[in-house]
Amino acid sequence: MKNRSGIGVGVAATLAFGAALAALAPQVRGQAAAAKPEDSPNALARRWFEDAKFGLFVHWGVYSLLGKGEWVMNNDKIPIAEYRKLPPQFNPVKFDADEWVKLAKSAGMRYITVTTKHHDGFCMYDSKLTDYDVVDATPYGKDPIKALAAACRKHRIKLFFYYSLLDWHHPDYYPWGMTGHDTGREKKGDWAKYVAYYQGQVRELCTNYGEIGGVWFDGWWDLPKAAWDLEGTYRIIHELQPGALVGNNHHVAPFPGEDFQMFEQDLPGENSAGFNKADAAAALPLETCLTMNDSWGYNSKDDHFKSPEQVVHALVGAAGRGANLLLNVGPRPDGAIGPEFAERLLTVGRWLEGSGKTIYGSRRGPIPPKPWGVSTVRGALGGEAPEVFLHILKPDVNEVTLPEVLATSVAFPLGKSTPLKTTAAEGGVKLTIPADARAPYDTILSVTAPMPDQR
Known part of the structure; x- marks a missing residue:
C-alpha cells in the first residue's frame, strides 16, 4: 500500500x-549509522566502544596476597621494605587466561580492562624499565598480560590496559601527592625522570602485546597540578595504536586527546559517590566502572555482593544514559576468579541472550x-x-x-x-x-x- x-x-x-x-x-x-570507509581508526573504535556496552574490569596484583583490597599498602601504612616481601610469595598457579576470557565472553562482555600497574607501582607485565614486575620479582616468572592478550585475540575480545599514573614505589614520584606518605621513601626525586619512566612503560604496553583496545589511566587526581605531559602520553598511544582509545579516571572534564569518559561507581550524572562532579561530555563515549562487591582488588572479608538483578539494573541504567558498564572482579592470589563473581557473570550472560538486542548497539x-x-x-x-x-x-x-x-x-x-x-x-x-x-x-x-x- x-x-x-x-x-x-x-x-x-x-x-x-x-x-x-x-x-x-x-x-x-x-x-x-553504518561506518563510512573514510572514518579514521579512532572514529571506528569509538563507535565500536559505544556498541559494545559491557566489559570486564580486572584488579589483580601482589596486594591480593593480603586479601584487603588494592589500597592496602596505603591504608595499612606498609613501607616499601615490607611490601617488597610480597612479590617473592606471588605464584598464581591457577591463573588461566583462556578461562578468564571465556568467562567474560559467556557473560556477554565485549572487552576486558586489566590492571598492568596499580598505585603500589608493581607491574603485572614484563617491563624492561624495572625489575619490580611479575616476571623478574616473583616465582611465577611469566607474563600474564601476554597470555591474556593471546586469549583475547583467540576469542575476539578487545583488551584494554589499566595503568596507574600514581606510584607509591618509584623514588622519582616526587613531590608526593595526597597518598602514599608512609612508604619510607626519601623526600626527594626527579619528576622529569618519573614522567619518562611512565611514558616508557606506556610505550611498552602499546608495542609488545599486539593490537589493544585502549589505555585506562588512573591516579592523576593524586597530584593534579603536576606536569604529567598527558598530551605527549596520549600522542604516544595514538601514534603506536591508531585504533586504541584513551580514557582517564580523573573525575574532571575530559582533556584533549581523550576518547571516552568514565564515571567511577556511578551512573553518568548521578554522582552518588561524591567525586564524579564532571558533566557527561556530549561528544565522547561514556563508561561506568562498578565493583561487584565493595572492593576492586581481592578482599577476603568483603561478601557484600550485588545480586544479579542489581547488576542487570546497572547495565541497563548505564545503557539508558548512553554509557557502557565495566564490571569488576578481583581474582584471588592464585589467579582464580572466585565463584561469587563467576556465578553472577554467567547469570547476566544468560539474561543478555534474550535481551541483548536492547543493549548492544543501542x-x-x-x-x-x-x-x-x-x-x-x-x-x-x-x-x-x-x-x-x-x-x-x-x-x-x-x-x-x-x-x-x-x-x-x-x-x-x-x-x-x-x-x-x-x-x-x-x-x-x-x-x-x-x-x-x-x-x-x-x-x-x-x-x-x-x-x-x-x-
Whole structure:
C-alpha cells in the first residue's frame, strides 16, 4: 500500500517514527549509522566502544596476597621494605587466561580492562624499565598480560590496559601527592625522570602485546597540578595504536586527546559517590566502572555482593544514559576468579541472550531516565528500522506514558506479538503493562513505527 507521494506506507511510517525520535531527542540522530570507509581508526573504535556496552574490569596484583583490597599498602601504612616481601610469595598457579576470557565472553562482555600497574607501582607485565614486575620479582616468572592478550585475540575480545599514573614505589614520584606518605621513601626525586619512566612503560604496553583496545589511566587526581605531559602520553598511544582509545579516571572534564569518559561507581550524572562532579561530555563515549562487591582488588572479608538483578539494573541504567558498564572482579592470589563473581557473570550472560538486542548497539533513548527506568534506542535514522526499548525496572509500575510525538507508535512486550493497550493521557499516550508481560529483572517494551493500514 502507498500513500499519495508514492512512498510505501510502512516506509513512510518508519520515516515519520525516526523523525519523531529526532525531534524528541536530537542526540539520537545518526547514532547507529553504518561506518563510512573514510572514518579514521579512532572514529571506528569509538563507535565500536559505544556498541559494545559491557566489559570486564580486572584488579589483580601482589596486594591480593593480603586479601584487603588494592589500597592496602596505603591504608595499612606498609613501607616499601615490607611490601617488597610480597612479590617473592606471588605464584598464581591457577591463573588461566583462556578461562578468564571465556568467562567474560559467556557473560556477554565485549572487552576486558586489566590492571598492568596499580598505585603500589608493581607491574603485572614484563617491563624492561624495572625489575619490580611479575616476571623478574616473583616465582611465577611469566607474563600474564601476554597470555591474556593471546586469549583475547583467540576469542575476539578487545583488551584494554589499566595503568596507574600514581606510584607509591618509584623514588622519582616526587613531590608526593595526597597518598602514599608512609612508604619510607626519601623526600626527594626527579619528576622529569618519573614522567619518562611512565611514558616508557606506556610505550611498552602499546608495542609488545599486539593490537589493544585502549589505555585506562588512573591516579592523576593524586597530584593534579603536576606536569604529567598527558598530551605527549596520549600522542604516544595514538601514534603506536591508531585504533586504541584513551580514557582517564580523573573525575574532571575530559582533556584533549581523550576518547571516552568514565564515571567511577556511578551512573553518568548521578554522582552518588561524591567525586564524579564532571558533566557527561556530549561528544565522547561514556563508561561506568562498578565493583561487584565493595572492593576492586581481592578482599577476603568483603561478601557484600550485588545480586544479579542489581547488576542487570546497572547495565541497563548505564545503557539508558548512553554509557557502557565495566564490571569488576578481583581474582584471588592464585589467579582464580572466585565463584561469587563467576556465578553472577554467567547469570547476566544468560539474561543478555534474550535481551541483548536492547543493549548492544543501542544508544540512550529518546525518553530520559525516569523513576520507572530508562529507554534505549537502536537504528535511529541509521541503517535499520528505528526501535525504542522501554526498560521497566520497578516491579510495581503498571503504566508508562509515551510523549505525544510517539502517540501513534506501537508497543509490544519484548518477544511477544500482541500490542499493549493504549489510552490517551495528558502529554501523550499511556501504555498499560499486563501481568503476563512481566519479566524478571527488567520488563522490556519495544516501541516501533505505527503499523500500516491493511485495509
